Amino acid sequence: MSTPSTPEARLLVVEDEPNIRELLATSLRFAGFEVMTAGDGASAVTCAERDQPDLVVLDVMLPDMDGFAVTRRLRESGRHIPVVFVTARDSVDDKVKGLTVGGDDYVTKPFSLEEVIARIRAVLRRTRGEEPDDAVLRFHDLSLNEDSHEVRRGTRVIDVSPTEFKLLRYLLLNPNRVLSKAQILDHVWDYDFRGEAGIVESYISYLRRKIDVAGQPALIHTRRGVGYVLRLPPEQ
Numbered sequence: 001m002s003t004p005s006t007p008e009a010r011l012l013v014v015e016d017e018p019n020i021r022e023l024l025a026t027s028l029r030f031a032g033f034e035v036m037t038a039g040d041g042a043s044a045v046t047c048a049e050r051d052q053p054d055l056v057v058l059d060v061m062l063p064d065m066d067g068f069a070v071t072r073r074l075r076e077s078g079r080h081i082p083v084v085f086v087t088a089r090d091s092v093d094d095k096v097k098g099l100t101v102g103g104d105d106y107v108t109k110p111f112s113l114e115e116v117i118a119r120i121r122a123v124l125r126r127t128r129g130e131e132p133d134d135a136v137l138r139f140h141d142l143s144l145n146e147d148s149h150e151v152r153r154g155t156r157v158i159d160v161s162p163t164e165f166k167l168l169r170y171l172l173l174n175p176n177r178v179l180s181k182a183q184i185l186d187h188v189w190d191y192d193f194r195g196e197a198g199i200v201e202s203y204i205s206y207l208r209r210k211i212d213v214a215g216q217p218a219l220i221h222t223r224r225g226v227g228y229v230l231r232l233p234p235e236q
Contacts, residue, residue, distance in 0.1 A: 007034035009054040009124055014044040014070065015086070016062050024057065024086075027113045028120075041065035045073045048081060055124060057116070058103075060087035071103060082127045084120055086111065112187060114173045122146060137172040139230055142211065142219055144172055158210050163188065167203050168211075171220065171230040180227040204228055 011033045015021035018039070025035045036051055038044040041062045048056060056074070060067035071083050088109040104123045107116055118137075125135060135147045141154045149165060151158040160168065166188045171179070181200045189199070204220060212218040221229050 008032040010034045012036045012053040012056045014038045015059045041070045055082040139175045176231045178229045
């Protein structure tokens, strides 16, 4: 009988909607985490105190107490358990409040599972004091440092705007996956953005001019009628 691999970390997922809770838990287990779940605030506090998870993935809107109150209860216990909020409440005031009460990151719904996993790992790296190079997203010779906000293609440093950084980060979180304009708008320009989809074409064009220069294989490709994908070109 083979010995099961050691989980990357022990997580507590707190979400009152069963379908979302199960989807998150299953995806995080598949990514290599040990996962416990809770459906309300009181159960979350009890489970956290009993099982001592390495990080809590916490919905803000719970039936008995909100996620901010849960975080305060956890902080009062004297042990700092990292918290990543997952919520549909995406106002600036809510984000500030979440970080003020002791949250470590904030992800708004709807979200990509890849983004949630990446943010969990980033928080774990920070709280564990691991090497900063672990914060680098890579594809082929392209790299993006989430801590320093530096982008490189090989040894060449690329100057990008904040929006270009967010767009490139989303592509790097989803390599070899075709992303539609609607998906990109949702994750780069926020879910309440009502601008024209043409803004995605414009920013993809900006990134291409900076990243896909002559002498290097093109990495950002268009699938006509579908969207965009970060991949290596097929071998000739």
